[in-house]
Amino acid sequence: MNDSRDKDSFEQRLAAAREKAGLDGTPERSSSVADAGGAATLATRVIVELTIPIVLAGLLGWWLDRVFHCAPWLLIVSVPFGMAAGIKGVLRSAAAGGKT
């Protein structure tokens, strides 16, 4: 009986010492840095996924307008496609669960 009580108090002291030495880590703090990094990654990801196709479609439409001399019609047609592609990209990244 005495033996088991000693063992319990040993476990407690070991846990306290480990915590003091930071061996078990401080989950709140380390995960908050990781969360902030993950959030920053997700934020850039969504912005990039949404805007790049729109910009690309705009540039493509503008360039094709110059080639075929039909400004501004191809630009007007292409930008909605870019928006759709952007939304699709965001939806796809949401479906992936923010893993990439």
Add this chain to the structure above:
Amino acid sequence: MASSSIDALGQFNLTTGLGPLGAAVGFTNSNEMMLAAAIIIVALFSLALNTAAIIPGRFQAAIEMSYEVIRDMCDETMGVEGRKFFPLIFLLFSFILVGNLLGLVPYFFPFTSHIAVTAALAIFVFLLSTGVGFYTHGFGYLRLFVPEGAPIFLLPFLIPIELLSYLSRPLSHSVRLFANITAGHVLWEVIAGFMFMITAGLGTAGILVAVLPLGMNVVFTGLEVFVAVIQAYVFAILTCIYLKDAIHLH
């Protein structure tokens, strides 16, 4: 050190490296860092693995673990057929990772903060995956742009959307790495600039107040290390996903 304005983008200026010889051939500080990254990677691997023990020490275990993490990622996304691209993906990962981490050292240059560098890598991956797609599937690769089970009358709308999202791959691939690294360094510079502004404005009391932005920068350093690692991983996993589309279609 001007206290009235913060020059957050001056840190990304290219200068010549390696003294007069480097100036003569246009060898920049960015190239210096790339060379350093390459040397560090080769040195780390040869040091860790030349005495390859059956029971690895800490150093060897760390290097082997980085290898295994990327190999598992490759297998998960691309399957066994993707094994032949593993060396390329591991090379991209380690080069970008070491480049990102080197950029965090004061006075060192983060070469991944230049879109020219990240775009070169992303365009290479884009051309490679397109080439692999046409090599494996011939013109059947164009089926990538036709979503499965879509009604015929929607195809005139869906194909341009798929085409646009395919063409925006190299852009988003490069911008994500570039934007994260650049944003981190700009943030550092701006917050460090606050310290000089506060001390210039408040004098001796300002030195005490300036501890606050200093503390913020310390926190951001931890964040930046995390972002450096995660962005290298993201670049590698996106390469895997693009190659997977080329190998397996959808």
